[in-house]
Amino acid sequence: MVQTDYYMQQQRNKSGFMAAAAGFAFLVVVALALMSGRSATPPAPAGPAAQWPAAAPETTPPADAAAAAPASAAPTATASAPRAQPPAEIRAALDASKPATGSLVSRVYFASGSSALDEDGRASVQRAARTLSAGLAARVALSGYVDASGNAATNAELAKHRALAVREALLAAGVPAEAVDLRKPQQITAGGSPDEARRVDLLLQR
Numbered sequence: 028m029v030q031t032d033y034y035m036q037q038q039r040n041k042s043g044f045m046a047a048a049a050g051f052a053f054l055v056v057v058a059l060a061l062m063s064g065r066s067a068t069p070p071a072p073a074g075p076a077a078q079w080p081a082a083a084p085e086t087t088p089p090a091d092a093a094a095a096a097p098a099s100a101a102p103t104a105t106a107s108a109p110r111a112q113p114p115a116e117i118r119a120a121l122d123a124s125k126p127a128t129g130s131l132v133s134r135v136y137f138a139s140g141s142s143a144l145d146e147d148g149r150a151s152v153q154r155a156a157r158t159l160s161a162g163l164a165a166r167v168a169l170s171g172y173v174d175a176s177g178n179a180a181t182n183a184e185l186a187k188h189r190a191l192a193v194r195e196a197l198l199a200a201g202v203p204a205e206a207v208d209l210r211k212p213q214q215i216t217a218g219g220s221p222d223e224a225r226r227v228d229l230l231l232q233r
Contacts, residue, residue: 065151103210129233131229132231134226136222137189140185170210171185172225189225190227
């Protein structure tokens, strides 16, 4: 009876040990599986440093593209160059109000805001030059005018440049410089229509 109890106790101990071993083995297998699953998972981005960089604005050209831009893309210079300043004695004559006297031989008309001579203006200058060359007059006086529109200071300069333009045309036609006088009228804004007001009067002086 004692031996039977002992044998049964041994069997229970053996069964418990095997059950414990099986449980331990199961835990080991589960732990290995968990560890394997974690190692296969990709690491999460490490904060802002792992994010994609922001795209550059589309309006910003690449440096090499800007360097390779064609020369035609460069800004063009303004079409009209600054006018050269006349000599001091001519500027003084233009600035001093001294109405011209004499016989009106011709008038040169101008477009609005312009001091350039057109074909009719050049023809008027040629008539005055022929009159002087024929000895019918010793000198010619030039007075520039503007219409009533525009800024007063700008118009004053425009009247001067119109008179200077006619003077240069007379010199180019062979009239001596000492035979051409520049006279500033007391009132540079002429009467009549705007087309008639934008002019230079050429007056012959004997």
